[in-house]
């Protein structure tokens with residue numbers, strides 16, 4: 001019996017829970033808990049209609065450790081899949097340590113008052129998880145997540161080492177809104193407005209946010225402007241692939257998105273420090289989130305495709321000199337919506353969360369302590385991507401990116 005308790009009931013959770021329900025041989029019982037129980041109930045109802053499986057639902061504030069401990073004791077899961085927000089990671093990990101349950105998430109812990117994307121808070125729990133004989137798997141989404149598994153697959157099958165790595169994240173979808181983010185707006189805007197950082201010869205090079213722009217022709221999407229950004233998997237990749245000379249992360253944004261974001265930044269709406277309004281403290285970015293549509297509501301209107309992948313250059317395993325490979329997945333927003341009722345950004349995160357959970361529950365990936373995706377055999381994960389809606393292709397390029 002592999003009981004799983006999923007925390008959070010947004011778009012990513014909805015996809016992961018649907019996909020778990022489609023694999024009852026691995027996920028024998030699914031419980032879903034979040035801050036707003038009605039959202040859990042809506043997911044459970046959709047899962048029942050689409051798959052016939054029953055999902056138990058609960059209300060929980062995951063930052064309340066005693067309440068989390070009580071819920072875990074009641075549900076008795078083998079694994080907690082944290083698909084709430086990065087702010088809750090440490091509290092949920094603590095509850096796992098107290099109750100002796102394994103843990104998985106898709107985004108590294110962030111303190112609320114400063115936009116920092118670093119693993120050190122969670123890595124610091126390694127010894128405590130090890131001593132308890134428990135496993136925590138960090139960052140099992142697409143990026144972070146699949147992008148690291150892609151790199152490790154290339155290292156296992158194509159390249160002796162990876163000298164240059166570029167991760168390219170393109171969302172070619174159009175949701176018909178003037179401005180909206182594709183996942184939680186607060187988390188997304190914190191990420192996008194943070195300074196860009198890339199790894200170069202053993203050091204981080206920092207540049208102002210959204211200032212380095214290049215154009216790239218994405219298969220299935222067409223030419224798009226993409227911007228150099230910092231993204232959390234760069235930290236784990238630099239740690240687990242010490243041979244990396246350069247690692248960069250690029251994300252596409254349309255001109256309308258950039259224009260809106262620039263105005264919002266200029267007028268102070270992306271601030272994460274409190275301001276007093278009508279005698280009450282509010283955080284402007286949280287207020288902005290409240291007036292934007294829920295990302296989960298964009299499913300019915302989003303058209304187009306995502307294309308996310310890695311371009312890696314290094315010495316070929318077969319001794320044929322330096323080679324460059326491009327490994328990527330293309331995901332269609334409308335197909336994702338038809339299958340689970342959610343658009344492709346939620347789909348490309350929720351499916352790898354389900355697969356990471358399956359790796360842990362089936363014993364394909366085992367360990368005691370806190371782990372990143374780079375530390376495990378990529379092959380079983382890559383096989384499940386092909387089987388569960390995120391097929392990937394790998395092709396050889398003439399050389400690395402020219403910029």
Ligand code: NDP
Nearest residue numbers: 008009010011012035036062084107141142143144183184
């Ligand atoms: P949403 O905002 O749609 O969903 C977040 C959910 O968490 C909501 O249901 C929310 O409840 C719930 N929640 C928030 N605070 C608490 C709390 N204190 N206790 C319990 N539940 C809480 O986000 P997404 O589904 O888009 O994203 C989910 C996660 O996935 C995020 O951490 C995001 O960073 C990560 N992500 C990772 C990606 C990857 O590739 N690795 C890509 C995209 C996202 P309520 O409904 O009440 O607000």
